[in-house]
Amino acid sequence: MKHRLVLDDITRAFSDGGTERIILNKLGLRVSEGELVAVMGPSGSGKSTFLSIAGALLKPSGGDVRLDGExxxxxxRQELSDLRLRKLGFVFQSANLIPYLKVEEQLMLVAKLGGTGRSLAAERASGLLSKLGLEHRRSAYPEKMSGGERQRAAIARALMNDPAVLLADEPTSSLDAERGMEVVRILANETKERNKSAVMVTHDERVLPFCDRVLYLADGQLSERPQAR
Structure with a gap:
């Protein structure tokens, strides 16, 4: 089975008052096509660092990341920026929509940056907004939308360039239980229907049934269960 996201022997160290602090220690992960992996762990365990490295936003001190084999x-820096536009879709804690752009304009901007022609982009935006139940909100500004609507718009934006890999950072943290479940259900469905690899950092155990695997980050390593203390 093809792995669209691969992290090999990832190490990340920081200097803390002259002392080197290892955040990630030869961490490895392979995420298959159609697989949604949840990553949990205590605060300060390195989940944000891990996700930033997986998303080519932060370079590891050692090891490598491969996105769709690349x-x-x-x-x-420019090559990494291009890679993120082509291969990655990000969904953050808050939707992080641009406040002065309407929903459809948010999607069209991403497509333009990714080099997609306007006609094809408009067709894809319309399809995504319809699929995510936002067709009637295409001309709405973020401030006029509910939290669930904004997060669905953020998912549509993340999917606009048909990325190989989806990365979500606490996507349900600002939502109530019902809207949170809806958001993760959408992420899981898109991952499976379009053979993407997806990783979601979360504290929300209610959404774990939608995930194919649940991993725990502690002591710089990912494991199938919390490490014994």
């Missing part, structure tokens, strides 16, 4: 090792 290594990030040795790439320039």
């Amino acid at each position: 290594s990030i090792l040795g790439k320039s």
Whole structure:
């Protein structure tokens, strides 16, 4: 089975008052096509660092990340930016929509940055908004939308360039239980229907039934269950 996201021997260290602090220690992860993996762990365990490295936003101190078979090792800042536009879709804690753009404009901007022609982009935006139940909100500004609507719009934006990999950082943290479940259900369905690899950092145990695997980050390593203390 094809792995669309691969992290090999990822190490990340920071200097803390002259002392080197290892956040991630030879961490490895392979996420298959159509698989949604949840990553849990205590505060300060390195989940944000892990997700930033998986998303080519932060370079590891050692190891490599491959997105759809393409290594990030040795790439320039511009090449990494292009790779993120082509291969990655991000969903954050808050929707992070641009306040002065309407919903459809948010999606069209992402497509333009990714080099998609306007006609094809408009067709894809319309399809995504319809699929996510936002067709009637295409001309709405973020401030006029509910929290659930904004998060669905953020998912549509993340899917606009048909990325190989989806990365979600606490996507339900600002939502009530019903809207949170809806958001993760959408992420899971899109992952399976379009053979993407998806990783979701979460504290919300209610959404775990939608995930194919649940991993725990502690002591710089990912494991299938919390490490004994």
